[in-house]
Amino acid sequence: MADDEHPGDPSSILRGIEADQREAQRAFAPNVVLLYSIWGIAWTVGFLALYAAFVPVEQPLIPLALGLVMGLGVLVAAIVLSAVHSARRSAGSRGPSMVQGAIYGNTFGIAFTLMGLLGWRLISLGVPLEPMLSYWVAATCLIVGILFVVGAAMWNDRSQLVFGCWTFVVGFASVALPPPHNLLAGVAGGVGFLALAAIQAARPQFISGRITRGTDG
Numbered sequence: 009m010a011d012d013e014h015p016g017d018p019s020s021i022l023r024g025i026e027a028d029q030r031e032a033q034r035a036f037a038p039n040v041v042l043l044y045s046i047w048g049i050a051w052t053v054g055f056l057a058l059y060a061a062f063v064p065v066e067q068p069l070i071p072l073a074l075g076l077v078m079g080l081g082v083l084v085a086a087i088v089l090s091a092v093h094s095a096r097r098s099a100g101s102r103g104p105s106m107v108q109g110a111i112y113g114n115t116f117g118i119a120f121t122l123m124g125l126l127g128w129r130l131i132s133l134g135v136p137l138e139p140m141l142s143y144w145v146a147a148t149c150l151i152v153g154i155l156f157v158v159g160a161a162m163w164n165d166r167s168q169l170v171f172g173c174w175t176f177v178v179g180f181a182s183v184a185l186p187p188p189h190n191l192l193a194g195v196a197g198g199v200g201f202l203a204l205a206a207i208q209a210a211r212p213q214f215i216s217g218r219i220t221r222g223t224d225g
Contacts, residue, residue, distance in 0.1 A: 051198030149179025
């Protein structure tokens with residue numbers, strides 16, 4: 009007999025609640041294909057520009073100032089777009105969901121501002137620019153990785169967990185490589201993000217979905 013013939017059936021009620029929760033999560037969680045693409049383009053372009061400003065050592069492909077401007081520009085663009093998108097996705101919600109989206113979106117800008125200020129302080133204290141590349145790459149991976157893992161926990165979203173874990177892998181790879189070649193780890197990370205965006209768009213079941221199922225006891 010159909011479930012709608014038993015409107016008081018506890019199992020039917022629980023299934024309905026779970027379906028409503030999934031719909032709400034889809035409505036207010038960030039579009040991970042868009043986020044993958046934003047960060048993929050930003051990392052690929054930014055780290056390639058920085059790498060071109062350091063190699064070959066005798067005569068770099070582009071001036072250092074241009075590489076820094078391009079790298080910083082695409083990073084700032086990625087931060088702003090991610091923050092605005094996250095805030096807009098939660099704009100239609102009320103209560104905790106709205107607060108979560110606002111905090112999550114604004115944390116991007118705050119974390120990267122602190123990272124930039126710390127980097128500036130270290131340089132002003134005399135740390136050479138080339139060794140600072142290890143800081144810039146690893147710190148970027150640390151911030152992005154943590155924020156997306158937190159986002160995965162907030163929205164019970166496996167795709168964001170994959171994104172965050174891949175970012176940590178890139179961070180470890182960047183520490184293992186000497187500068188300026190550690191910038192290539194950032195390029196590989198960007199290409200990986202674009203690949204994840206393509207997989208998410210074509211075969212979302214491979215990397216997306218809920219991390220946990222059912223309700224907590």
